[in-house]
Amino acid sequence: MRKITLANGRNIEVDCLSCALTSGAIEPDGGVVVETEYFHAHQDVAYPIRGLIIVASKRHITSLDELDEREKIDYINLLTKIRRAQRDILGIEYVYYFYNEDTTHHFHTWMVPRYEWMYHFGRSIESVRPVLLHARNHMNTGEHLSEVMEAIAALRQELNK
Template sequence: MSCEITSGRRTVPGGAVQETRFFHAHQDVAYPIPGQIIVTAKRHFCFLTEMSQAETSEFLPLVQRIRREQERQLGIEHVYYIYNEDTTHHFHLWMVPRYPWMARFGKSIEAVRPALRHAREQMSSEHHLAAVAEAAAKLRESLAREVEPDGHCDRYLRPETTASVAREALRHVIAPNQNPARSLDRPQSKDVSNSDIDNPRCR
């Protein structure tokens, strides 16, 4: 799935929010939380220590740009960063926003899993999907105004996907009547998302 997304063979529902020479950032569609972004490496590797010097130089500024726009455009004050080496996917970083409604699940990293489960099981209505699509569009448009330090700018840096198109795409991925009994501990099917937290070791 990651290979298809980063190569452009598969369109990400909701669209990418930014694409650079080495990385692809898009809204996480498995968990419909506005502004929850996955930053994925285009090259297939699993470990932070496997990043090239060029990838390393590009990675942190990209994450910083996204984080600034999460706060400026969406009012997100705090973010959990999750990086998992125990995966079959490309290297990727989850940027999970902390919203006030998540307080019921606690405040530590242990609260992330139940919050994600709640979002997947209870936040798939038209209203929620519209909010996710609108947030992705805002991030995409604000990030499109920024250019890479070397002047590189890919097609995904431009806001080509409108909120309505993104919302329609998200609806096909997260059906409003999907089975609420699904558990985070059970891997998603590959046609849904590349964002499962629990996966077999990549090596």
């Protein structure tokens, strides 16, 4: 078991945080945005950026090449559906997509929106970490968290029609 402190300050003990999230044992702040047979999408509110979505596999795998054919189809369809909702519902013009294989969590993809304020940190892939750190360290205010929660609700409504 690992001891983990969640974004809301709550301490939990789990074998795998992703297993706990995707199984519903732990509810992410703001709730699940959308779920399919193979994937779970939510926002990590520790990074209060409106429209930032994490898509995680329900199966305990770490790499893209471990997805079976049904999971691959579900994955690309879900990413496409979320991206369309980000654009249509939240007006998000650009998104960075990230996934890495050297994680202790399940295979997951971060969909990080690009906003005008972020260009202060640069325009390349190298700017994303400073943007995330800035959001975590300086944007955890009522106003930003409220915007994030409203975006989660709007995306959930659109994606679960």
